[in-house]
Amino acid sequence: MMVKSNKKRGLFLGVCASLIILAGCGNNDEVAEDASSASSTVESAEMASSTTESAEVVTTASISNDPEDIITGLSAEGAWIHAITDDVTLTEDILVSGTFYDGGEESGDVYRKLALYAQDEDRNVTDEFTLTAPMMTVESPNFRIQNGTFVGDVVVSAEGFELADSTIEGNVTFDSQELMDSAKLEEGTITGETTVAE
Template structure:
């Protein structure tokens, strides 16, 4: 009788082991056995995409921060093209740039997102930095020009330094972690009233309305 009980127990243990082994091989609902990959984020485009021989790369990504294309530039001519009305909504430089003439950010751009009403979100971004896949800033750059006029609505300059005077003609312009070594002039009261800069940004000169 004792031997029979031992035999039954052994069979039960073997049966449980077999079912456990099969269960481990099955894919649970809502899980995946395929390793997940990460798409580079917006500012990481500067390090992930690099630049072409002409100094500009149009890099497409499906991340929330860069649904449409971005211009990655490393020279003055490519930068001027990227900030024109025929450019892209994100312009990222990969090194310090000096442009010895007045420049302007022109055109209205959509960032590929929708607002709560389902309308396209308007945005323009000048990125003066590089960033890795974990969104850690790896480099900051300086853009120099005598005068930089901001004509694109909902625009911002982010994470770098601009040397020169900014002229803002549109509302809701922003400085994000950016230093302006110069003045910020607004062509309208509305442009000045809606201007924003975070606690990490700094303007060394004046901030005033100056109609042109």
């Protein structure tokens, strides 16, 4: 019984450490405060044995390589950030939907992120991953793909789409010129065509 408890606690601490690292992946200067706050939350959770408090910490981000978890994590029922920790191939399309906020707090900016990388404690990127799917449709505003590579076509139906040191190996189609104009693509690479739907 003690071994199982220690394993569960070790897994929980590992997830919490990952959350702290991912907290540093925000898109503004308030990240240091968010990371500090996340650290305090984790320390409090370590001292608590309640599963409710543990669940509150874990729901701030979604980290999984399981195809079903990725589909759910990027859906309207998912989290403001989804991260993978290895290359993953999906056989079905991805729908990125719902409105989310930086850090998972409604007081933050409207923001959503797909993290395709790992980083060290100094926020240096240590590894990048590839997510493959037939197609990704983006309906979440201010959706950012950070580092790594998405292999497949992307349809953008929301404003503020962004590539940050990331690559799309496929075509990107925007539903309108206004959506294309609101996108930030200069820090990324698109190997296929970038067009506006007719």
